[in-house]
Amino acid sequence: MHKNIDKIKKLESPAKVIKNLFDKSEIEKFFNLYKDLPITVHNKKQNVIKKRWLKNYSKELENLFYEKVKNEIGDFKMDNLKDEKNEDILGLFQESYNPIGLHVDAGFNVNEIIFKQTLIPLTSRGSTVIFKNKFYGNSTNFTIDENELKIKNLNYGQNFRSSEHIEMFNKKPFNKDDHKKYLKHEKIENLAGLEIDLVYEWELGSMLVFDRTRLHCSSCVIDGKKIGLTTFTKK
Numbered sequence: 001m002h003k004n005i006d007k008i009k010k011l012e013s014p015a016k017v018i019k020n021l022f023d024k025s026e027i028e029k030f031f032n033l034y035k036d037l038p039i040t041v042h043n044k045k046q047n048v049i050k051k052r053w054l055k056n057y058s059k060e061l062e063n064l065f066y067e068k069v070k071n072e073i074g075d076f077k078m079d080n081l082k083d084e085k086n087e088d089i090l091g092l093f094q095e096s097y098n099p100i101g102l103h104v105d106a107g108f109n110v111n112e113i114i115f116k117q118t119l120i121p122l123t124s125r126g127s128t129v130i131f132k133n134k135f136y137g138n139s140t141n142f143t144i145d146e147n148e149l150k151i152k153n154l155n156y157g158q159n160f161r162s163s164e165h166i167e168m169f170n171k172k173p174f175n176k177d178d179h180k181k182y183l184k185h186e187k188i189e190n191l192a193g194l195e196i197d198l199v200y201e202w203e204l205g206s207m208l209v210f211d212r213t214r215l216h217c218s219s220c221v222i223d224g225k226k227i228g229l230t231t232f233t234k235k
């Protein structure tokens with residue numbers, strides 16, 4: 001559990017979508033940066049390609065991103081993993097062909113005061129589901145799949161696996177219509193007690209900002225593939 005839960009809670013605010021934050025040419029630059037970066041993970045089973053946003057590929061985009069985000073959320077630090085050279089990783093690009101399951105990106109250090117995370121879509125179709133429910137432990141994938149729960153040997157930066165969310169909320173059966181519409185890739189039992197706060201429909205130029213304590217996942221709406229850039233902040 002996080003040590004500074006009181007401080008983390010004080011910083012919490014509603015999830016927010018900022019439209020027209022980046023213009024077409026800026027989005028194109030992010031897309032080109034994505035193409036230039038080396039592949040970190042190509043998980044053929046989950047059909048996902050991950051690339052880390054490494055420093056010094058584009059100073060221009062680093063500054064642009066920092067200024068735009070600061071303007072929205074105020075002072076922050078990036079809460080980054082490190083690369084092999086002990087350099088900060090600024091964010092994570094994910095190219096996914098299948099929806100990403102229920103999880104929280106609360107980080108790997110319970111002494112930090114985690115703050116907001118951002119999502120910038122680089123393709124136009126897709127959506128992300130943010131739940132009202134919160135979690136104050138580390139970055140965790142929430143699942144009731146026995147095989148997933150058995151996975152204990154985690155690499156650096158990999159999420160824990162847990163089913164503890166089921167006990168944390170009220171166990172009320174998840175809304176069937178919402179399940180059918182957005183979350184067919186999740187077992188409905190895995191969503192017990194959860195309530196949708198916001199469904200972010202991806203739109204180029206916009207950005208989603210939400211608290212790192214929020215449970216979230218992709219919706220099942222994917223047209224072939226989608227590419228997004230996620231970053232994590234702390235105070």
Ligand SMILES: [Fe+2]
Pocket residue numbers: 103104105216
């Ligand atoms: Fe996430």
